Amino acid sequence: MSPAPPTRSPLSFAAVDLGASSGRVMVGTAGPGVLELREAHRFPNRPVRAGGTLYWDVLGLYRGVLDGLREAGRAAPRGRLASVGVDSWAVDHGLLDASGALLGNPVHYRDGRTAGAAKRAAAVLPPEELYAATGLQYQPFNTLHQLVAARGTPAMEAARRLLLIPDLIAYWLTGEAGTELTNASTTQLVDPRTGDWARPVAEAFGVDLSLFPPLRRPGDPAGELLGEVLEECGLDGPVPVTAVGSHDTASAVAGVPAQSGRAFAYIATGTWSLAGVELEAPVLTEDSRAANFTNELGVDGTVRYLRNIMGLWLLQECLRSWEAEGLAPDLGALLREAARAPALRSVVDAGDPVFLPPGRMPARIAEACRRTGQPVPRDPAGTVRCVLDSLALAHRRAVSDARRLSGREVEVVHIVGGGARNELLCQLTADACGLPVVAGPAEAAAFGNVLVQARAAGAVRGDLAALRSLLRATQPLRHHEPMGDQAAWRRAEAAVCG
């Protein structure tokens, strides 16, 4: 799509950004030299286990989106939203019947239904061939594995359409269906070299690609808010919806405030840490597969070459367990205590799928320490320190593997997303990587979402580098220089990797 002609004054955009633990609607105002972001509405995202299955409460989320759009309209200058963009976590989806009605709640990627699906998938296509064709990391929850697990279920039999979560929200907002490419690239059904469906893979697995509506790319028009939505949200139409990097990680990487000419790695931190580099072409080698690096598609034809690390999920789940035990932990106090606790006393493998499901996290961390012959953390602060040291160590491994496998230099590491607020995590990451860290913005996904909309509407211009320099010029960032002993991190790495 060619961008709209440039506008004279800044415009306001609503960015819907749904994360695994909360959703938000942000209002971004953008124009030449101007970029501001305000939170209009934040709401919890609480998955529900029912009948043995873990579901997303997708109508609850949509309720939050509608409330948020109403607030966004109130917060925008003159009440005008120039457009709306939607991003969320990846891989999950809703199935629609022939009338367009939702066939049940979308299943959470942490649900156990995919146990054994990878094995069944490997019997259809050897993992080496699947990686060579799709460049996607192994994760039990990849959409392909979910489809293998769901084969033959009544819902699958009745399904006439499959919409990834942000596409489902956009469909309810506009009545128009599309499949946004950055998120489609997490299904394991897209060829990252062509940015089109990997048809031979779909054929091998018997996946009917006509379930997916046509592909669209970040910046493409995605319809207009329906009359019922305008009325519900108290907005004046028309309000267009614009496709953005609808995978939250694609928007977060677009929202990395990288400096032109300075080679960078990024870590998008939140429930997950997604750590890697941005490339022009995928890396589909056997070494890359063995290192479980993924080639997801980014904004403007880029490749997000990265590894999934368990991320702040480890900490969130510890807090939930302690709360359930009636401990009422204060995160600020715990982090201060953790900063004083001895460094690298025990570390766990923050990439280990044993940490994927919810529940009993402090106990699972203790078990992992015991199994590897390390001291078991004695108290919550010790556990928090173990989690943060382990995350920093996993960040170090991912950045150095990304360098080695892609042949890219890395001079600086950008930490964006919620974890950018965690000073201890950012400093430990600088120490572990032996590289300077630039921390912020925490709302990188919403910024990436807004910038793509703003460019499509003609409010800002230029390539990704230009969008990033606008971010750099307008947003506060924190700098962390590496300190301490690299040898200690090397020893810890050897202890975790064996």
Ligand code: LFR
């Ligand atoms: C982060 C994220 C990751 C994806 C995981 C599951 O929010 O989108 O990129 O691997 O969630 O969808």
